[in-house]
Amino acid sequence: MARKRAAIVAAAEQAFVRDGYAGSGMESIAREAGVSIMTLYRHARTKDDLFAAVIESACHPVDMEESAKIEDAMKKPLADILLFIGVMFQERIRGPKTTNLLRVVMTEMRRFPHLGELAYNGLINAHVERLDSFLSARAETSGMLAEQRRRIGRDFFDRLVSLDDYRVLLGLPPALAQDIRRRAELAAREVVAELERDLPAPHLREP
Known part of the structure; x- marks a missing residue:
């Protein structure tokens, strides 16, 4: 099957x-x-x-190599996990498969406007929901209101979207690996800082 x-x-x-x-x-x-x-x-x-x-x-390919990377990353401190997620999200959202599908959506939107919501739910909301589910099980968010936790997750992905996304859609050279990592580091640092402000946790470590 x-x-x-x-x-x-x-x-x-x-x-x-x-x-x-x-x-x-x-x-x-x-x-x-x-x-x-x-x-x-x-x-x-x-x-x-x-x-x-x-x-x-x-957006969410599953294979043995990918699963092994994710399993290894999930053993690290929260800041490192967020860094891993941030890099992975950017690579996937700007990857050739995703880019081609977004172009299909943009081409067909006039006749099939529902494709926009369908694509957004799969490309963005699915990542937001998975991160929220992950954060909900973490000690760092214990006692935090669900809406506050979801907002932190949405803000994290919001910081990862950039002008590079338009460059890729227009067929221009994509972002460099160091730029992708830098953006993920900044996004992860913001999440950790916000959690530390709301729920002090000395075991959190910035990337």
Whole structure:
């Protein structure tokens, strides 16, 4: 099932980028994936579900190497974890897969305005929700109001979005690795500082 889903998502991504949202059909995607249309519908009931799955795959890829990196990063102090998340988020949000999908959305927005919200939920809100879930289980946020914690998470990602995103969308050279890391360091430092102000915790360490 996992292999079939991976084949479906890969075929759908190719179809959306090549033919656009309107030009991609469920039956043709099933053929390209090498599965029956019924198998496709078991994984995605609608084309919107399929598009959302493609975005999820672009922003949250899962493989053994990636899982190992994440598992190792989660053992470190909070500031280092946030630095890791910040770098990873920027690399993914400006990666070729995500960039191509954003271009599809912008091209199709006039006819399919709901794609904007669909893409935003997958590209941004999913990251915000995952970070909030992670922070909610941390001792550093114990006793903090949920809305305050969510705001801190949203502010963290807000600091990671920059003019570089427009450069990538316009086909210009992307940000340098040191710029990506510097931006992530600043964002992580702001979160740690805010947590220290609200809930002093001597074990927090800045990157």
